[in-house]
Amino acid sequence: MTDRHDVVIVGGGLVGASLAIALVRQGVEVGLVEAAPAGQMPAVFDQRNLSFAAATVNALTALGVMQQLRTPTGPIRRIHISRQGDFGRVRLEAQDYGRATFGQVVVARDFGEALEARLDGLSGLTRYRPARFVGFAPDEAGHRALRIADAEGERTLHARLVVAADGTRSAVREALGIGVDEHDYGQTLFVARVRATQAPDGTAYERLGDDGPTALLPRGDRHWGVVHGVAREQAESVAALDDAAWLARLQRAVGWRIGRLVASGERSAYPIARVVAQRLVADRAVVLGNAAQTIHPIGAQGFNLGLRDALTLAEEIARGDDPGATSRLAAYAARRREDRERTLAFSDGLARLTANPSPLLKPVRSAGLVAMEAQPSLQAFLVGGAMGFRGDVPALCRGEAA
Template identity: 35%
Template sequence: MTHYDVVINGAGMAGAVLALGLADLRRPDGSPLAIAVIEAASPDFDAHPGFDARSIALAWHSRERLERLGLWPGMATLATPITGIQVSDRGHFGRVEMTATEYRVPALGYVVELAPVGQWLYRQMSGRPHLRLLCPARITDFTQHAGQVVLTLDDGSVCTTSLLVAADGNLSRVRQQLSLPGRRLDYGQSAVIANLESAEPHRGRAFERFTPGGPLALLPMSQGRSSLVWCAAPERARALMAMDDNAFLAALQQEFGYRLGRFTRAGQRHSYPLVLDELPRPWHHRVVLLGNAAHLLHPIAGQGFNLGLRDVAALVEHLAQALAGGQDLGSHEVLSAYGRERQPDQAGIVGLTTALALLFSSDHPALAAGRNLGLMAMAACPSFKSQLAWRAMGKR
C-alpha cells in the first residue's frame, strides 16, 4: 500500500489550492510531502462540476493569501478587478457606493471565472513531482485508525494517509460516512445564474441589489460581460428558467434598472436551491473538511470561497508548523489547534450571511424600512461605510 502524508478528496477550488500550497512545504531535512489528490471528474476537468460557467468574487485580502501561497501571479491573468461596488434596495432611496480609489487599493476584489481557473489549477498540479493526481477516481470506503486512515478506491486499490482532507463539495462522501452533526437551513430561495452582455460597459463595477424576492448581484467579468446571481422564490426561479432570452432579459431589466443600460444578451442559465449547510466542528480523527463540504453559504455578499480560502491558508500554516516541530500531521493536537483558530471566523460568517439573507429577502414593511435606513446611514457616515468596505475586502 502506498502511504501519503496528506490525501485530499476533491480537486475543486479549495482542494486544488490546498494541494498546491502543501506541495511547497518541506520537512526539516528538506524532503517534500507526499500528497495525493483524488478527483472523480475527468483529468482535463472539462466536466468538473466545480468549474462550470460560474464566477466567484475574491476579496482583496483573499488575493493577499493567494500571493503568499504563490498562486496569484498565474491567476491574476484570469481575474477581473472590482473597482467599485454599489449596494441598493429596489423601491427605496437607500444606497451605498464604494470605490477602490476611496480606500487606496488597486481593487476592492476580483472576479474569477471558474472554468479557465480550473484548467490552470489542473496544469499546476500536474507539474508538481511530489503531488499525485488520482483522476478519475473515487473513495468507496475509509477507516480511521490510531496512526493513519486507510482508503479504498473504486478501482480496488488501497492507500493510507496521515491526514485525509475532504474538499469534495456539499455532497461530500467523506462527510456522509462520518455522519458529523451539522446545521441545515432552507432559505426558501433558488439562485438563477447566467453571464450577461449590456449596452454600457461595467467599468469594473459590481452591483448588489436587494429586491422583495431576494438579492440580485452582478459581478464584472472579462470582455465587458457581467456575471448574474439572482436569488428568488423557487416558483419564481422556475418561471425565470422557463422564459426565452428576451423575456428573461426584460424581467431582469425591470428588477435591476438601467445602471448598465439595456441588457442585450444572456448566456446559458443555471439554477440551484439555496440552503445553509454547515458543520460547527468540521474536523474529526485524522480528517479535516474544507470548502462547501464544511460550510455551504448563501451567496449574498460573496463570502463562501473567501471563507474557505482562509480555512485553506490556516491549515497550510498549521501543517507547516507541525512539520517544523516534528509533529504528526493528523494528530489531535494539530487538528484541534487548527479548529480552535478557525471556529470564530466560521461562526461569524455563517451568522452574518444568514442574517443578511433573511433581512434582505423580506418584503415586510418594517424590515424594508429598517434596511433602507441602514443603507442611508452608511452612505452618510464614512466610518460605518468604511467598516462595510473593509469587511467586503476580507479584513478580519
C-alpha cells in the same frame, strides 16, 4: 493496493486543489482524490462568476495560480448596494481605503484551467482520478485509512491526515459522523453572462429584493456576470423564458444602471441552501470549504471563506511534524472560529433580512443603508469582511511570504 501519504484530500474542486498546491509548496506529500478524469474539468468549474476578495487574490498570486489565468479578470474598484423599494444605498470606493481594487472577478472555468496548469507536474502530488471515496478502513497507529474506488478497482490509502473537501453533500463528512445544520432559503440563483450598452467600469452592483439578490459583476471580457435570485416556485418558469423575456426580467431587477441589457449567454440554475458542519475536525480528519459550510452567495463569501480554511490548515501543518496531530487540528479549529462565525452570521443575516418582504422591516432596512452610507466606521467593517480580512487571516492572504 495500498498507498501512503502525509495528507489525502478528497475533492479536487476549488478549495481542494488550492490546498494541494499550498501543501506541496511546503514539501508535504499529498494524495488528491478527484471525481473527474484527467483532461476533464469538474462540474464546479463552469461559467459561474467568482468574486475573489483581495485576500484571495493575494494568496492565489503567491501560490502561482493567478499568473496561469489565460483570460483577463475584471477588477472591482467600487461596490454599489441597494434594495428594491427601500430608501438609501451604499457606495464603496476602493481608493478611499488606499487600494486599487476590492478584488477581481474570475470565471470559474478559467480558474479551473489555471489550477490544473499549476497542479500539472507538481512533485510530491499523487492524483487519483477518476476516483471516489468509499469509506474508512481499520486504522493503524498514526494514520487514517480510507478506501477509494477507481478504474483499477478498490484500494486503501493511508494518511496522517484526511481532508474532506468534497462539497456540500460530503461523503467523507458523513462517514466521520459529523452532523450538519441546514436551512433552505427557498431560492434558486440563475447565473449567466450578459452584455449591456455600457461596458463594465469596475463597479459591482448588489441589488437586493424580496426573492433574493441580483448582482452584476464586472468581468474582464467587457461583459457582466449576473446572479439573479428567484423564489424556488418561480424557478421553472424563469428557466423557460426566452432570451428577450429573461433580459426584460433582469432589466426590471437592476434598473438602467448599466444601460440596456442587449444579450445573454446560457443560464445555469442553483438551488440555495445553508449547510453548516457542526464541527470541523475528527480523529486525523478535517472538513473545509463547502463540506464545512455552504452559505448563501450574497456578498460572495463562499469560496473566499473556504480558501482561508485551506490556507490556515496549511499554516498549521507547517508548524509541526505530524499534520494530523490532535493539537494541530485543535489549533486549526480555534483559528478558524472568529472568521467562520462572523462570515456565517453576516451572510445568513443579510440573506434573511433583505429577502423578507414585510413592510414592518422596510424602515429598518432603509435606515441601515442610510447609516452605512454615512458612517465610515460601518463601511470599514463591511469592507474588511468583503476583502477577506476578518479574524485570524493567513499570511498568504495578507500578501506575506509563508
